[in-house]
Amino acid sequence: MALIFADSFAHEATAAGALPGKWSSIITNMNVIQVGRSDAQMFDTTFSPCLLAAGNNGGVMARTLGASYATLIVGAWFRTGNISNAGVIFALVDTITSHVDVRYTAAGLLTVTRNGAVLATSANAIAINTPYHIELRATIHDSTGAYEVRVNGSSVGWIPAATGKDTQNGGNASANTIWVFSRGNSDGSPTNHRYAHVTVCDTSGAVANDFLGPVVIPPRLPIAAGSNTDWAGNYLSNYLNVSETLTDGDGTFNQTATATDKDSFVMAATPSGTVHAVQASAQVRQDAGSGHTVRLFLRISGTNYYGSAQVVAAVYQIIREVWTLNPATSAQWVTADLASIEAGYELVS
DSSP, X not given: OOEEEEEOSOSOOOOTTOOOTTOOEEEEOOOEEEESOOSSSSSSSSOOOOEEEEOSSSOEEEEEEEEEESEEEEEEEEEOSOOXXXXXXXXXXXXXEEEEEEEEOTTXXXXXXXXXXXXXXXXXXXXXXXXXXXXXEEEOOSXXXXXXXXXXXXXXXXXXXXXXXXXXXXXXXXXXXXXXXXXXXXXXXXXXXXXXXXXXXXXXXXXXXXXXXXXXXXXXXXXXXXXXXXXXXXXXXXGGGGOOSSOOGGGSOEEOOSTTOEEEEEEOOOOSSOXXXXXXXXXXXXXXXXXXXXXXXXXXXXXXXXXXXXXXXXXXXXXXXXXXXXXXXXXXXXXXXXXXXXXXXXXXX
């Protein structure tokens, strides 16, 4: 699979205390969460939506990955307003057993720990109110574990690659969940942790299977109807119901009760650069009946390439499908590939 999960936090404006749509659960104390911040809270001069995370005693929010992995690479843009109270940034977890995490000390140094037992400490320090792209690659094992931390694309002065380490905190020698952490309860609200452009990769395949470097995830929204317009809308043109910058629930929507009905959309242009993967996302809920499934697809040169059928819940959720390679060519994506593709969804059952 290579790229397993990505979240730009650009799809929704989540109220304080609510769970962002792409995440699985709030584990503990993450009592203030806001998503889709539009006030330059991540980058000082460039707009970037982000997760604003606050809580008591280091709140935790989880994303389960659907499988277990011996090695994972997790990255995110991170910013905090206080480092005088040490904190945790993110962790690789086996269900609820936290194996390896990245933390900062009261001096701003980064550490890799085995659930609190320090394995390595950086020479460089992070500063407050400054965004850093932080990536951890870790292999979970009690004797042949490994880790490396890169900041803004480099491990020099941070935490270079190390092998033959004990990175397993009991349980299984694998991780199936990532955790991100809020500020501690000793910090005031201006010191909240901020996260943007979260990515998680495994080591499979030849693309997006290692450090990605300081990436951003530009959201592409529908700009016109595509080749399929089967679902009925409650608003104007079919594509306008799903083209809002932030999801609006029952404000605008398309709906159907007929299996194989599908919609597809012409998407906005993609900025040039390296394309590590394409992720399609849709906010869906079940309106009537039970047991409905939906699958996402890309339409390339007249052919639909489908993802897996996903069960639809009675409440809104964001479903996703990732294509690390171009399904039409089995090669790495390039920006030109995205100029004419359509993205859409189909009611399977």
